[in-house]
Amino acid sequence: MNKILIACGGTGGHLSPGIAVAEVLQARKHDCLLLISEKQVDSRLVEKYGHLNFLTAPGRAFTGGLLQRVKFIGSLLSSFLFARKLLRDEAPELVLLFGGYLSLGLGLAARLSGVPVAMHEANCVPGRSTRLLKHVASRVYLPDGVRLRGVPPGIVRYYGYPVRDEIKHILKADAARKLKIKVASKLLVIIGGSQGAKSLNDWVTQNFAQLARKGISVYCVTGLGNSSSGTIHEIGHDGSEVTATMVPFSDQMGDVISAADLVISRAGAGSIAEIIRCRAPAILIPYPYAADDHQHANARMHEQHGAGMVLDHDRLDTLADEVNELIFNDALLAKFKLNMERLDRFNSSERIASDLESLCEDYVLARTQPEPEDKV
Template sequence: MSNFVISCGGTGGHLAPGIAIAEALQESGHHCRLIISNKDVDSRLVKNYPQLQYARSPGMGFSMSPVKFVKFNIEQIRALVFTMKLMREFKADAVIGFGGFLTVGAVFAAFLTGVPVMLHEANRRAGRAIRMLAGFARRVYLPPGVNIKGLPRRMIHHCGYPIRKEIQRMPQDEARAKLGLDVTGKLLLILGGSQGATALNTWVTDNFEALAKDNISVYCITGLNKTAGGAIERISSDGQTARAVFTPFVDSMAVALSAADLVVARAGAGSIAEFARCRLPSILVPYPYSADDHQMANAQFLEQQGGAMVVQESELDRLLGEVTDLIFNDWLIKRFRENLERLDRANPVDRIVKDMASIAADPA
């Protein structure tokens, strides 16, 4: 059995697949240490997985601001020293990085100590860290149809996004009961990713009166440090009570996804994969300032596959009409769910874990 270091902290989109891989590795008898950041989102998510072992690394995100750029480089040096010490003490056989600022130190530490490196890119446009570090890797896992210029094909394995095993669709009534939601009509989920989305949170408060008239309730996951929790109630046109519930975070995303009829969300790769797993149609509002506009690439791919609609943030004035048209269109919702089921047929976790184990066992 092998010892794996998994660099996956900083955002939910990096941490969640790292957890999925770590769980599968442990079930196969391997040992893991997950490198995470000191961010609140990491702390909140990992508390649900006490069976895994974590190491909090120094580090901060990249910035072109002169002062922050200096701090970034100092933190990268600290992260490199931290990771090299961790790898020596843990006797690491292999390292896998999921992108972000923590992966840089982990990969250089592995390179300097002769430990094989693997990288996973979830988005349909590879991020800066993955592109920069790909030349140090023995294997790079990319979404189907995505490549990195100049990278030999033998180094690439095309696969999907590793999803945590508890992300499974459950009966809608059961899910709503778990959330404590007593609603009779449609339920719209608003999800801005692990960091939240102020534009989507504001859209809910601005448009809830109109949604309530059609007996559409809202469950809005605002993001940590975005908006305090709370609830609004309104009487719909047929006398039913529609509710808007605001919560900073949910510990069970599968419950929230299963409770909803439709989700309006950012277009992170992890969110999209979980929508597919739970067969939840979506209207995607890509974050317009994402690196390399990768969220738009993610969203357009899912729309082309018939699993979502795309509305740009600059067009939020038409979002209300799109929501009400789609959420009551049973035929189109059914088609979306069928297409999401087709996209979710391949589970990449077992394939990735098997490949990782073979690389760790043969580091030459």
């Protein structure tokens, strides 16, 4: 049995793959401790994982003006000291980082303590903490086709994004039943990543009457901070009722995505991986202010694979037309699904877990090996 510390909080896109890998490691009898942030989205997302061990760690994001950045330096120091103590108390065989500010303190402290560091980058443009920590890592997991300058190719693995085991492709009708919704003719699902996307929520309220006339029901996950929740009722062209369901958060994302005839989503790596797993054709609308525009790169990759479409945020005025055209185009939707099936070849969590086990083994072996005697 190995002890593994996993820094994965701060946003759903880091936390979900941390949970996915931890569940596999725990099933293989390893002991995992997952570091999460104080954010509401972290505590809400982990609620259903009572069988895993979570610890809230200090830290703040590197954003904002000069004062915010000075505060970031202070918080980096406290997160480093917190990590030093944690490493002493827990004595792990390995540290696994999923990016974001929680990774920085733990990555640096692990390096100083001689504990091996493995790092997962989810995005097609590597994030700031991956770029800062690349020299301390013994292993770097990158998305297919992504290079990270200055990292020896021998330590890179292309194992994909670990999707939680519960996120599965199920029949649309079964998914709708599990969500307790009635679908008119088609279902359009809107997801805005773990924080929600206000402009997509507003687009739903502004366009639902028009969608309903075509028999398109809507299920929209609005995000925890966004107030819009409840059900909007409209009458379809045949006189039947069509509804738009707005929920602030879902802990059934596999059902939500599987239920869709078409998904509209931001282009977070986590959402894209789950969309692929659930074989849901999607229009991706990258969040235009994401760091280094990484959501555009993620979305373009998805489109290049023939798995969906990309629409720029500043073309939201054309979204209703795009939806009307695509959601009834069975031939194109089938093509997207087929390409997603091709993309979803491996179980990323299992592959990463096996690789981590071998890194732990190497570390234990190196620790127990006697020092070479001085030659006389």
